[in-house]
Amino acid sequence: MNEIIDLSQEIYEGMPVFKDLPQVKITIHNSHEKWNGIKNPATITPAVHKLELGEHTGTHVDAINHMEIQHKGKSIDRMPLSMFYTDGICLDFSHKNLKELIEPEEIEKACSKANLEINEGDTVLLYTDHYRRYFNTENWGNGPGISISSARWLGERKVSAFGVETMSPGVSGISNREVHHICGEMNFTHYENMINLHKLIGRGRFRFIGLPLKIRGGTGSPVRAVAVFENK
DSSP: OOEEEEOBOOOOTTOOOSTTSOOOEEEEEEEHHHHTTOSSOSSOOEEEEEEEOOTTOSSEEEOGGGTOGGGTTOOGGGSOGGGSEEEEEEEEOTTOOTTOEEOHHHHHHHHHHHTOOOOTTOEEEEEOOHHHHHTTSTTGGGOOEEOHHHHHHHHHTTOSEEEESSSSSBOTTTTHHHHHHHHHHHTOEEEESBOOGGGTTTSOOEEEEOOBOOOTTOSEEEBOOEEEEOOO
16 A cells, blocks of 8 residues: 655644734534534534635645736636646755755755755655744744745746745745745745655655645645655
8 A cells, every 4th residue: 555644734723824814713513413403412513614714724835826916817726736746855954943044055965865856847845843843832933944046946947846844935034025926936836834744754756745725716725735655
């Protein structure tokens, strides 16, 4: 059997979200007791939940129309599914400290160390161990991220996407806005809030799957991202 590694956070009420994005709210819309006509039940068993959350909640992918105003119309439902079903590699940047930038030469060095190459169409995952160290702490929003130069470097290699454990692909206030702009300009995307990337280090290539919901006009979508290692 193939080995499937879950790369996605849980979605739950009270989870951390980026800055002013919508807070997650989960309520019971219908219960089995209500359906069965039980009045004043001692317990309530959910049959249907009502979810209230933003498109950029938890582990998610950004649509091109999220990047800048001129990309209006390039919504998540119009992006080719091939962008979300790719070959993948994971590179080790666990030595990086809070708010440090990852530069192109460091990506090249990480590829060489792992004996991997970035191919056209790949999804490149960047392991920083930020999730295990800082999730839901005061430093959760202060993670490392890629530099402006690295975003352009990845775009020049025509990747489908890259993925990070942090809430933003760049460092907020330093490179994050520009990284988004470059993704839009060069027509590739990124995943945020990934987990379990430590389980991919040293294992070579894998199948990456991060399919979004088909949200009409959507600027992004939560995903159930996975890495699949095929048994040969």
